[in-house]
Amino acid sequence: MTDLKTDEPTTDDEVDKPVDLPETEPAAELPEPADSPRSPKRLRRRPSALVSALAAALIGAIVVAGVFAYQLEHRRSLDTSRTEAVDTARTFAVTLFTYSADSFDTYVENVLSGATGSLAETFAETSSDLQATLVEAGATSTAQVLDIAAESTAIDQVEVLVIIDQTASNATVTEPRQAVNAVVMTLEKQEDGRWLTSDVANPSAAR
Template identity: 35%
Template sequence: MGERAGRWVAGGLVLVLLALVGATAWVVIAGRDEVDEELTAAQQDVAGAARAEAVAFLTVDHRDMDPLIDAVLDGATGDFAEQYASQRETLTREAVRTEATSTPEVVSLGVGDQDDDTATVLVAANSTVTNTGTGAEGQVRYYRLRLELVREDGRWLTDDLRFVR
């Protein structure tokens, strides 16, 4: 499948997800590192924060997990930050045990239900994963995430992150 067809498929999956969560007035941003110029500044801010948190959350490198975990925690708050921080040892131990790496790429992102202090964002990301079970070539895994963000001290932080189908 070509890159263009892959983008259409990823975009279609995001649209299906949006319908499932009953969202209306979603703005879909396609592409890798581009933010749609038609988005408001507030939407661009929340999209950038969600993109960064999704990439941080999906990045794994068994050789040095501490800075990766710190990157997730830097963009997190509330219960999500507490729960993630409490799993630091387990995350590190499992990454080392399985010799895991994960290199993600956000392929599509939707911003919706945004007001001055809260926003919901859906992210479609693909990640090349290697571990003791995949071999050196690794496997591409497809992730769909729903992030709930809140504005604290002028920054958008992830308050909740869930995998969605």
């Protein structure tokens, strides 16, 4: 019998030695598929007609409210100007048409404190001549307002119609004379809020 030869046992290092495998090339990347021309496109959503109508109505309401608020505030300002000017005209009319030769200096001061513009200039220029006339005649006058109303009104200027009952006397007249006169007074609002009279005229001359 022949002896069977067996392979020599391998060492542990040879058993654990890794087997080198042939390198493989990486797989080629496939191109991304192009969008199909038949694929549906995304459409932008348009606001509905109802939303547009509501937006337009809201904007319109805001505009109308703003205009109404402005008109209301303007009307209130006009009412305030009218009231203040009429009250001032009532007082100034009595001051202007009530005078006495004995207290003429005080009269001039009171008139100039309530006058402005052309009225103040004219009165200041003619007050000396007026004083001489009143002193010579011994004239006095008292006045009261019978009726008063604003004819035209702006925020800073008001024309006021004043009906005045005036009683005048002098040294040559035994009985005082009474007369009813109408004047149109133009009042202007100053920066400090005061109302001053810039003109006094009869109604026919004021128009």
